[in-house]
Amino acid sequence: MLIRPTVNGAERAVDVTPATSLLTLLRDELELTGSKNACEQGECGSCTVWLDGELVCSCLVPAVQADGCEVRTVEALADNGDLHPVQEAFLEAGAVQCGFCTPGLVVAAADLLARDPHPSDDAIREALAGNLCRCTGYQKVIDAVRLAEAATA
């Protein structure tokens, strides 16, 4: 069926099957490969995007559910080639190793700071709890959120 989501500000018309996930739509049909497919089971958060302003694991969302909706992906964060402060902070803090988790963590951290510009440590941990990283041990990720907080204060 033909669906018309607005993806990163542009309306798209895409033919999908009922089995197509939003993640597959983004990666395979729209060539937005920033969102990663690490588990396809809703466990890791590497596929996190905004759907009508709410964070979702795009691997769990049927693409048809995005018909008529606003989808924002990690690709929407940089502005004309300038990295978003959260992206800059992840680099500065050394919070990127293999990078597989990074897009989901960056989206979740950007969402947190947009809602709560000065989050507590507990609020950071809670906001990022759905995003698994097997490389960094998470401390550098939390350091990155603090750097981004300072940069956007």
Ligand code: FES
């Ligand atoms: S790929 Fe979607 S939660 Fe892991």
Ligand code: FES
């Ligand atoms: S940097 Fe490798 S999984 Fe997070």
